Amino acid sequence: MSFLDISHLEKAFGTNRVVKDFSLSVEKGEFISLLGPSGCGKTTVLRMVAGFEQPNSGAITIGGSNVVGKRPNQRNIGMVFQAYALFPNLTVAENVGFGLKIKGASKAEITARVQEMLALIGLPDKGASYPFQLSGGQQQRVALARALAPKPQVLLLDEPLSALDAKVRVSLRNEIRAIQRELGITTIFVTHDQEEALSISDRIVVMNGGIADQVGTPFEIYNRPSTRFVANFVGQLNVFRADEAGRIGGVSMGQGDFAARPEAVHLGRASGADIVLPATVTEVHFLGSVIRLTADVAGTRVSLDTFNRADAPPPEVGAVVELSLAARDLIQLGA
Amino acid sequence: MSLWARITGWIVLIFGLTYFALPLLGLTEFSLKARRGVYSLDAYTKIIGDPEFQATFTYSIMMALVTILFGVLLVVPTAYWVRLKMPWARPYVEFITLLPLVIPAIVIVFGYIRLYNTSSWLPMTGTIMGTNLLLAFGYTVLALPYMYRAVDTGMRTIDVATLTEAAQSLGAGWATILARVILPNVIPAVLSGAFLTFAIVIGEFTLAALLNRPAFGPYLARIGANKPYEPFALSVIAFGITWGCMGLIQFANRLSKHTKAAQ
Ligand SMILES: Nc1ncnc2c1ncn2[C@@H]1O[C@H](COP(=O)(O)OP(=O)(O)OP(=O)(O)O)[C@@H](O)[C@H]1O
């Protein structure tokens, strides 16, 4: 049995079934992301693990013991909220030491642990500051330190980066991941940002309407999406209807629709590409190392990425080009 | 601001001043006239030297402190729980806390006397301690509208639900959460409520008189009926206390450095 085990979890608010038969096994030290659109039940799953909501049925075990029915303050779980939720009346050091104080740790113990945590989050001399004196990113790091200080069994983060601006978001997510690796703490991270989930997770759970659609590594989720929803939600996708695929590419691959990632479509005839499509360039976005083109293929909009090369300028808008892709790069979507 | 708005503002201000300040000035002036022909503090020294003044004033201050304690213990957990778990009950609780404003104190005290007299199931008026307690409960009820409103408003400035959950996940139980997380963050509001309570209790007449306790209010009434200058000196003192409380409320609101975060 894995360290954190969620099985057949059900939750309804009134008649609104929010989480449906949700199961997940998390190994010790694993970093799992719950990814899905707004309202799909990510927070609700997390809150049931934390003990703030009671499931209608199902089991949650941590380290082999069932926690359903236990109060949140008996679960030894660290939680980080989107809104930081630092105690405004306490200094940073008092915030970080709060959990230890409640556990009855000695003053010396608390001081030492608080210093250790503040060093870990890179704010060693902010101990005496009040939360309102810190930036959003700093506050969230303090919240992380506060959650980690009492050495919880599991760390839960509910969209901890959503309130921050883009630059801080990227640097802080890497920092969170580094700290999580260093401490080896089992972590569930909720986000609706697919790039965030792809970049820092060991495994991702893609949720849709209260159901875990697919569970897998970022590589699996991105390259072998098992449902149309996952394929569409994670990453960019060019979708061809089955009949279209046959008509424009001269391929016939059975039932259902096909999809191709932008990076699977090549400009010109690439070696190994067995499908060639005539196309007209409609948009050119120069992003630096990558150039993203949009082209019209017999009425279907196709996006593709090519690497920038100093000796080959990108095509102009309106240029007639050939696109190619390999049939094995096509993702078959359920009908 | 346009010229007209400015002129209107001034007119209102002058009207207010004549309405409030002039009587107060007259009052103060008269209270200084105890010695014929010259201004003096005779009335004040007489009052402050009066042992009955000292006894009743001390009594009322003690009662005010006890009332504030009761009020805080009653209102902070209630307002917290309503915000956290029963938001649907807020209008009802607000209505109940407003009742003391529409139900006269005399009705409350007759109810008390009827329920808790010496021949009742709980003869609280039988002992001095019991009567004091009853009086403090009565004061708590009278101060409820102000205390509840102040505390409830204070709680609006913090994210009660998330702070509670953060504390819970760190292992805190309800008592710890209330004492270490919620209360410290609504201290300015609690102090506002406390000073209002103080002002109410110091001047309250009905409850104390009918329960026959030696409070400042009945003393004030008795002096007012029997002495020429002293009542005016007392009124000035009472004004001073009330205004002092209002000043302290302002001060309390500026006091806490951390509440700036909420703004
Ligand atoms: N306490 C509650 N009472 C009633 N309905 C609720 C409650 N909490 C959540 N819901 C409903 O459950 C559904 C899932 O909510 P949840 O917060 O889990 O979504 P989410 O995936 O976290 O979304 P987001 O990305 O917007 O945070 C929503 O439709 C929401 O309205």
Ligand SMILES: [Mg+2]
């Ligand atoms: Mg959510």
